[in-house]
Amino acid sequence: METIRARFGFRDKDETVKLRKRKSQLHNNVVNEGWLTFGITAFSVVFRLVNCSLVQTSFVPDEYWQSLEVSHYMAFGYPFEHDIVVPTGLRGFIYPLFFASIYKTLHFIGLDSVTVLIWFPRVMQALLASAADVKMYFFTRSMENPHVAKWTYFCQLCSWFTWYCCTRTLSNTMETTLTSLALTYYPLPGSKAHHSKKYLTLVAMAIVIRPTALIVWLPLLVSHFHREEGRLRLITHRCLPIGALTLVSSTVIDCLFYGKWTLVQYNFLRFNVLHGLAAFYGSHPWHWYLSQGFAAVVGPHLPFFLHGCSLASRRYRVLLVTIVWTLMVYSFLPHKEFRFIYPVLPFCMLFCGMSLAHLKARRRAAAGVLLVANLLPALYTGLVHQRGALDVMTRLQELCEPPGPAGSPSPEVLFLMPCHSTPYYSHVHCPLRMRFLECPPDLGGAGYSEEARVFYQDPLHWLSGAFPDRAALPTHLVLFDVLEKDISGFLESNKFTRTAEIFHSHFPEGRVGGNILVYERRAAALEENIPPDI
Secondary structure (H helix, E strand, O other), X not given: OXXXXXXXXXXXXXXXXXXXXXXXXXXXXXXXHHHHHHHHHHHHHHHHHHHHHOOOOOOOOHHHHHHHHHHHHHHHOOOOHHHOOOOXXXXXXXXXXXXXXXXXXXXXXXXOOHHHHHHHHHHHHHHHHHXXXXXXXXXXXXXXXXXXXXXXXXXXXXXXXXXXXXXXXXXXXXXXXXHHHHHOOOOOOOOOOOOHHHHHHHHHHHHHHOOOHHHHHHHHHHHHHHHOOOHHHHHHHHHXXXXXXXXXXXXXXXXXXXXXXXXXXXXXXXXXXXXXXXXXXXXXXXXHHHHHHHHHHHHHHHHHHHHHHHHOOHHHHHHHHHHHHHHHXXXXXXXXXXXXXXXXXXXXXXXXXXXXXXXXXXXXXXXXXXXXXXXXXXXXHHHOOOOHHHHHHHHHHHHHOOOOOXXXXXXXXXXXXXXXXXXXXXXXXXXXXXEEOOOOOOOOOOOOOOHHHHHHHOHHHHHHHHOOXXXXXXXXXXXXXXXXXXXXXXXXXXXXXXXXXXXXXXXOEXXXXXXXXXXEEOHHHHHOOOOOOO
């Protein structure tokens, strides 16, 4: 009987039943996914913060004069508005308002030191860039596989131009970040995380901040509309409400700060595209992006990008069309800059990741070469090239200290440089008297005159007319070394002494020299009140 009971698995009532422990595969996947998200997020945040700390150079004036300088005026009320905001309604206030809110918050809690005001906006840009990195990783992982996602993430992090730009306070930087985030919600064929409302909101924000974002997104929007079954619902329930709300909000903000009715997006397109007045800031041949610009921005990734394009499936064709379309449209505009095509760089990194993932035997060697080839320009442009524009402002911060003995003149600084060569009050954060050579765009008005151009045509004549009385001379002059010889007689006769020579660039060009000089009038000269000898 016992044998039969044992054979059929019968047990005594008092015998303990041991249950086999089974691990939940779903639970393990959730835990692993959580740790992966945490690890990627933490690494991205730390990486971009290090990235932020190792970018200590200036790129273009717009990273200060279309964001931080306007924000500083909005938050603290100085200097005068006409010194900062172009009175033509070409730039919106919604992006500077973001930083102005940060400035005002720091002021309320007593943390508005000049160092914090300089670095905090850039830290915010670094955090937004890290969020875009994380979202792009998981987007690629859902579209392809973890292997492709890993190499796309690697390409994104080691891109020298992304390193150089992604923590700057440029409107192009915010445009690129919003474009990357929007792409992760865009309904590409096979996408598992698409969300029309989210991606359209992000696209609308990018267009409001920089209207040329519409150039990048036009092919993608047309493709979405073409593939969407409920097209009428897409327009009436998504596009129109989101677009109208964003545009109205932006217009209200701009009208409040300009003090008049202003539609910035229309003015921007009319000035830069329809009338081509952006050529005032320089022009390039039509093929510049194809022959130089795109290759420089993509950098050492270019062979991998081309290889990845040949491997990509048809569902990524719209991204390739977007890249080509963007290059073509910008090629027809006379004024060209590297940063204008920055928003399509994340698209390119997706194809580069596919290329590296496809390589077998030489993948690690290729990745090593790619890393080193990007590291050198990233560190040089971030730490060396054009750093003088920021270093000289650090030097001028010393003038914000309490004044000396009673009767001593208050400091006054004149920048004898191409206009907007340096930041301004956002990098000294005190009501120091400063002046620079102005260069407003020529809008076709009668009697137009560009002060900077008039100065460089005859510097001594301009100085003679601007300061007929020696008592009106500033206490400090800031200039590039290429100008020093032209005004040496003025400096000597008015007892200006060089107090600092600050490295700026190894590649001086035109009016921009390799070093920035700071001149100060000697104390004895400040007591004199005779006409200047020029």
